[in-house]
Amino acid sequence: MGSTRRHFTAEYKANAVALVLDDGRSIAEAARNIGVLEKTLGKWVKKERDLRDEQRDPDESLTRSERAELEQLRADYQRLLDENAHLQMQASFAKKVATWFAKDQQ
Template identity: 40%
Template sequence: MTRKRRSFTPEFKLEAASLVLDQGYSVPEASRSLDIGETILRRWVKQLEEERGGTTPTNKALTPEQQKIQELEARINRLEREKVIL
């Protein structure tokens, strides 16, 4: 029997990681209450800590500020490619 891979929105990931970082839940408690794996929750918590520290993630950002930075970086890259073509 194959299990369907679940996907989560950036908002859900942010809220889940915030439970651990801001509201004092342990990773096991939060993962049980949200019905997600501890490993993925630990990854989200680590990513949120890095984003709050000012590091732009390589994957989809969780915080609105980092999402905006990623959008602007993508726009700059696209404009630079267009400039090279011209």
């Protein structure tokens, strides 16, 4: 005997996914409540998450504190890059001065 495959409408899938993504229920709980397999609902949720991630601005999902921290980290990173460049320039100059003094001593 062959198995009967169930088909779900796009609206049904969207409502099921909303239980997880919008209402904060676990996939297992939502799947039990609506009578579908966890794996099936998990696939629907993953597909919707991927779709939402593609459409989202990367910085949009950050909270204010996360955004402030990110901006601070970026500023610190740029400051460190500038400081590193300055130190490399000083080291290069020190090598040139040492070479000049070494030649003068001979």
